[in-house]
Amino acid sequence: LACTLGEWWYTSKKYDKVVETMNECAQEHLVDGNEIGAANDLHLIGCAERELKNYEKAIEAFKEARSLFKRNKEVIHVARCDQKIAHCYTELGDAESALAAAQKAVDVFTTAHDHRRLTYASFELGKAQVLSGEVDEGLNTLERVLDIAADAEPKDFEFIVAIERRIAGILHAEGRSDEASEIERRITAISEILED
Numbered sequence: 001l002a003c004t005l006g007e008w009w010y011t012s013k014k015y016d017k018v019v020e021t022m023n024e025c026a027q028e029h030l031v032d033g034n035e036i037g038a039a040n041d042l043h044l045i046g047c048a049e050r051e052l053k054n055y056e057k058a059i060e061a062f063k064e065a066r067s068l069f070k071r072n073k074e075v076i077h078v079a080r081c082d083q084k085i086a087h088c089y090t091e092l093g094d095a096e097s098a099l100a101a102a103q104k105a106v107d108v109f110t111t112a113h114d115h116r117r118l119t120y121a122s123f124e125l126g127k128a129q130v131l132s133g134e135v136d137e138g139l140n141t142l143e144r145v146l147d148i149a150a151d152a153e154p155k156d157f158e159f160i161v162a163i164e165r166r167i168a169g170i171l172h173a174e175g176r177s178d179e180a181s182e183i184e185r186r187i188t189a190i191s192e193i194l195e196d
Contacts, residue, residue, distance in 0.1 A: 002028075003041065010048060018048035039068035039077065046084060056087040061129060062088070079108035080117070086124040095132035102128045119148050123163060130170055142167050161187050 008019040018181035022041045029037035046061035066081035083105035088096035102125040122145045129138030146163045149156060164187045171180035 004164070006041070006044060010044060015048040015051045019045050035068045035072055036074065039065045039072070039074070042068070043081065050084060050088060050131065053093050059085055059088045075108060076112060076114065079105045080119070083121045083124055086128060090124065090127045090131055093131065095128060098124070098128035099132055119145055127166060135170065135174060139167065139170055157190055161190055
């Protein structure tokens, strides 16, 4: 019941409550010897901490979850942790760690032919590439991700807008403001719909 409550708190965007509730769940699962249950709890804690922008705490939770998933040979779940760890390192400005984590996730999802997760992991890889100074390579990665996301059905417009915004930000930083402004103008209509 507590785990269900924690998931409900997450859906309700009460992220501090998620951390509080799921910490208890993780400890109970570990006492019971249910490592997968504990790993899932820790993964959700990491997601909540990430939403709260507590990136160090999020990384700690994702690494604990990753360790438990790895011990139980849950390959896809390990890669899901790596993808989220990459996101956190990018937000913290640690390009080297972000690149390493993102590449691991991309490798697993590529091998598993998990195209949906590969798209999200590639987004993290592109951001990490730009952060590490590989701007052209990062832009190419992000544009490939955008093409895949735009072709997908149903379309995840929030994800598409996030990719476009990231590309626009990079173009501004590269002195290509005309191209960036065109992207920003174009996605305004979608952003307005999503906000309503």
